[in-house]
Amino acid sequence: MSRQFTSVWTREPRSKPAGPGRSREEIVKAAIELLDAEGLTGLSMRKLGAKLMSGATSIYWYVATKDELLELAYDEVWSEITVPDPDETHWREVASVLAHSMRRAMLNHPWSADLLGRLPALGPNAMNVSERMRRAFRLAGFAGADIDFAGSTLTAYIFGMTIPEIAWETTVEGVWDTTAAQAALAKVADGHPELMRAIETAAPEDPRVMRAMAFDFGLVSVLDGLERRLTA
Amino acid sequence: MSRQFTSVWTREPRSKPAGPGRSREEIVKAAIELLDAEGLTGLSMRKLGAKLMSGATSIYWYVATKDELLELAYDEVWSEITVPDPDETHWREVASVLAHSMRRAMLNHPWSADLLGRLPALGPNAMNVSERMRRAFRLAGFAGADIDFAGSTLTAYIFGMTIPEIAWETTVEGVWDTTAAQAALAKVADGHPELMRAIETAAPEDPRVMRAMAFDFGLVSVLDGLERRLTA
DNA sequence: GACAGTCCTCGTACACCGTGCGAGTGGATT
DNA sequence: AATCCACTCGCACGGTGTACGAGGACTGTC
Numbered sequence: 392m393s394r395q396f397t398s399v400w401t402r403e404p405r406s407k408p409a410g411p412g413r414s415r416e417e418i419v420k421a422a423i424e425l426l427d428a429e430g431l432t433g434l435s436m437r438k439l440g441a442k443l444m445s446g447a448t449s450i451y452w453y454v455a456t457k458d459e460l461l462e463l464a465y466d467e468v469w470s471e472i473t474v475p476d477p478d479e480t481h482w483r484e485v486a487s488v489l490a491h492s493m494r495r496a497m498l499n500h501p502w503s504a505d506l507l508g509r510l511p512a513l514g515p516n517a518m519n520v521s522e523r524m525r526r527a528f529r530l531a532g533f534a535g536a537d538i539d540f541a542g543s544t545l546t547a548y549i550f551g552m553t554i555p556e557i558a559w560e561t562t563v564e565g566v567w568d569t570t571a572a573q574a575a576l577a578k579v580a581d582g583h584p585e586l587m588r589a590i591e592t593a594a595p596e597d598p599r600v601m602r603a604m605a606f607d608f609g610l611v612s613v614l615d616g617l618e619r620r621l622t623a
Numbered sequence: 624m625s626r627q628f629t630s631v632w633t634r635e636p637r638s639k640p641a642g643p644g645r646s647r648e649e650i651v652k653a654a655i656e657l658l659d660a661e662g663l664t665g666l667s668m669r670k671l672g673a674k675l676m677s678g679a680t681s682i683y684w685y686v687a688t689k690d691e692l693l694e695l696a697y698d699e700v701w702s703e704i705t706v707p708d709p710d711e712t713h714w715r716e717v718a719s720v721l722a723h724s725m726r727r728a729m730l731n732h733p734w735s736a737d738l739l740g741r742l743p744a745l746g747p748n749a750m751n752v753s754e755r756m757r758r759a760f761r762l763a764g765f766a767g768a769d770i771d772f773a774g775s776t777l778t779a780y781i782f783g784m785t786i787p788e789i790a791w792e793t794t795v796e797g798v799w800d801t802t803a804a805q806a807a808l809a810k811v812a813d814g815h816p817e818l819m820r821a822i823e824t825a826a827p828e829d830p831r832v833m834r835a836m837a838f839d840f841g842l843v844s845v846l847d848g849l850e851r852r853l854t855a
Numbered sequence: 856g857a858c859a860g861t862c863c864t865c866g867t868a869c870a871c872c873g874t875g876c877g878a879g880t881g882g883a884t885t
Numbered sequence: 886a887a888t889c890c891a892c893t894c895g896c897a898c899g900g901t902g903t904a905c906g907a908g909g910a911c912t913g914t915c
Contacts, residue, residue: 435900435901435902436901436902436903437900437901437902447902447903448902448903448904448905451902451903451904456902456903457902457903
């Protein structure tokens with residue numbers, strides 16, 4: 392099987408962005424609205440066409456395929472991420488702000504979690520973020536391949552932490568207190584003493600706050616671990 | 624919208640597992656074979672039915688929905704993960720072996736990356752893994768919520784690192800050396816000096832080896848960061 | 856004004872999907 | 886022999902992404 396690698400970002404757009412009526416940007420904007428409202432499965436070309444008051448297949452003049460459209464929408468998520476100027480900010484601060492705002496952006500667009508593993512992040516917004524991150528780690532003292540390694544470690548943590556968080560919010564949240572859910576949990580926990588202990592000693596905090604705490608805990612740990620590489 | 628939370632694991636199986644002909648286990652086994660061979664999009668109920676020499680809808684007697692089938696297949700991936708006995712092994716060793724074997728299991732079943740964010744990991748195999756991990760972190764000296772925090776940090780890192788790795792292998796690998804790909808890369812890198820620098824100074828190693836090195840780099844960092852929580 | 860060319864729209868159609876339904880089959884129990 | 890029950894599966898419904906080609910609308914040239 393000889394697959395072909397293609398991406399929107401490696402190709403020229405079909406037309407000049409300056410169209411009077413529909414344009415690629417408007418399509419992407421509408422797609423994001425649909426995605427935010429109904430999730431990844433809620434976006435279909437027919438629905439999107441209806442929202443734009445056009446035929447479904449008209450969209451294909453601006454966009455080669457649905458996946459391409461998703462690539463474009465995906466990169467918009469990256470535009471919401473703020474990264475402090477690495478030339479004027481300590482690298483830990485850069486990483487921390489990056490981490491929190493990336494988590495925030497993903498939580499704002501839960502569908503991005505499903506795209507994360509599937510699509511390449513080659514869009515201009517994604518590139519800007521990774522460019523700044525790379526620079527921050529280089530100025531911190533990392534060199535050669537370690538710059539990329541450190542960046543991968545940080546983003547891996549953020550992704551890995553936020554993806555399950557989104558899954559939790561979109562599937563379990565709100566049904567948690569149900570007696571049925573409690574029964575199910577008890578059944579699953581049966582025979583697993585460590586889990587039982589965790590459930591019993593769990594503080595009845597707001598789960599959202601707990602998740603934020605968990606994120607900070609791990610983030611500090613990751614940054615500490617990276618820092619050790621610099622001083623060791 | 625009042626969604627209902629359901630999972631295979633919170634329900635009794637429809638029939639006794641001891642069927643002479645088709646059984647739930649055989650169906651799951653066949654599904655995994657299809658998934659391994661053709662990926663997540665390659666699994667359809669009709670194809671699966673054909674593989675089992677049965678009608679597509681016959682499967683629905685053993686399994687309520689396709690998502691349930693995926694939950695079952697997903698848990699099988701967790702069965703390939705080995706975790707050393709936390710009562711006889713230092714927690715760093717437990718975490719390290721867990722991390723490497725989880726990465727290996729995911730790479731063996733690339734489709735699991737797509738399921739990771741979407742499905743709850745409540746199956747018995749997943750529970751066994753997390754149970755041992757929890758115990759390891761408790762014995763290491765973590766207490767209360769920190770046990771879960773540490774576990775989340777570790778698994779987040781593993782997931783976040785392995786998911787993009789799989790995406791890379793399944794989409795880009797093999798086309799990397801193409802001149803077209805090089806041109807595309809150059810185009811994307813244009814105007815991003817840090818990325819340019821990274822490309823130029825990149826060692827022409829086997830990319831698989833590089834990824835393994837990146838994984839180890841981050842893993843050591845994460846474990847160092849966690850260890851610091853214990854001694855500080 | 857007439858014609859040509861280019862940009863853009865979209866109805867139709869195809870192959871595929873998950874799955875609800877209900878009729879049918881075969882073996883065991885009464 | 887009659888009944889029940891575990892199990893199979895063809896059909897149909899309402900969706901999906903998108904290839905195709907017929908058209909419309911606008912622009913520029915003679």
